[in-house]
Amino acid sequence: MKKFATVALLTLGAVLAGCSKQEPAAPAAAPAPAPAAVTKIVVGLDDNFPPMGFRDEKNELVGFDIDMAKEAAKRLGLEVEFKPIDWSAKEAELSGKRVDALWNGLTITEERKQNILFTAPYMENHQIIVVPAGSAIKAKADLAGKVVGAQEGSSAVDAIKKEEAVYKSFKELKTFGDNVTALMDLTTGRLEAVVVDEVVGRYYVAKKPDQYAVLEDNFGTEEYGVGLRKDDTELHGKIDKALADMKADGSAAKIAEQWFGKNIIK
Structure with a gap:
């Protein structure tokens, strides 16, 4: 009986020792690399x-x-x-x-x-109306029945469409890939007016004042x-x-x- 008890105690001790043995700690995860600096x-x-x-x-x-x-x-x-x-x-x-x-x-x-x-x-900007020099168009109301140009995807198109009555009075609103092409079509008579950013329009008007005129009316003020x-x-x-x-x-x-x-x- 004593012998059995001794063996039992030894066995229990081994089991307990095994249970208390600490496993090696898992290696710490490597820190995430810092994002590359914007250069x-x-x-x-x-x-x-x-x-x-x-x-x-x-x-x-x-x-x-x-x-x-x-x-x-x-x-x-x-x-x-x-x-x-x-x-x-x-x-x-x-x-x-x-x-x-x-x-x-x-x-x-x-x-x-x-x-x-x-x-x-x-910067502040306006959507101005450029017409050929000597044009009979003097105000937005005169754009009724006219072919008007603007750059596709530009705020000029948005500004025109906000003034629904004026927009619907146009014969046609033609859009172009860039303002330069629109102004060229104005020069050749394929357009009767162009709505364009003031900074662009006045730049071209200043270069060719005998070809273009800018109306007092515009399609609103905006910010860049x-x-x-x-x-x-x-x-x-x-x-x-x-x-x-x-x-x-x-x-x-x-x-x-x-x-x-x-x-x-x-």
Whole structure:
């Protein structure tokens, strides 16, 4: 009996010892790699939108917004690449991450805010009406029965359609891939008026004052901002600050004066 008890105790001790033995700790999971630091931003633009962004006689991209983006990128220590895109597909280019920002006279609208994160506005603009010099069209009411042109996917089209009665009075609203083509059709008589961003329209009118006239009437005031992806809040904050600093120290005004002859920064 004593022998049996001893064996039982020894067996129980072995079992308990086995139960109390600690398993080796699992190796700690390696920390997730930190996201790569952003060193470059790709700016999407319409490269036929003077004076905001266009190609000069050397086929190089130049313009007011080009210079603004370069200055902001320099302050942020970022390289900037300019990528011409189909402007009517700009939101798809942005959401598809083929570009990081839309910076080319982009009008801030409530509809666009649903898919785009805008910076604070940096410029005010109007949708002006350009007609041939000597035209009988003197006001919006005179556009009734006329063929009017605008850039496809632009805020000019949105502004026209907001004034439903005027829009429905047109004989036709023709849209074009860019404003330059629309203005060429105005010159050749295929259009009777063009609705266009003021910065673009006045740029061309100033170059050929004998060919064009600008009406007193317009299709409203709007604001330009830089457009980013909704979730790209860090880059948004940085560009917003860079723009604010450029306004404060006069750099933005200097760029504006070079392109427009006056400070048009908001």
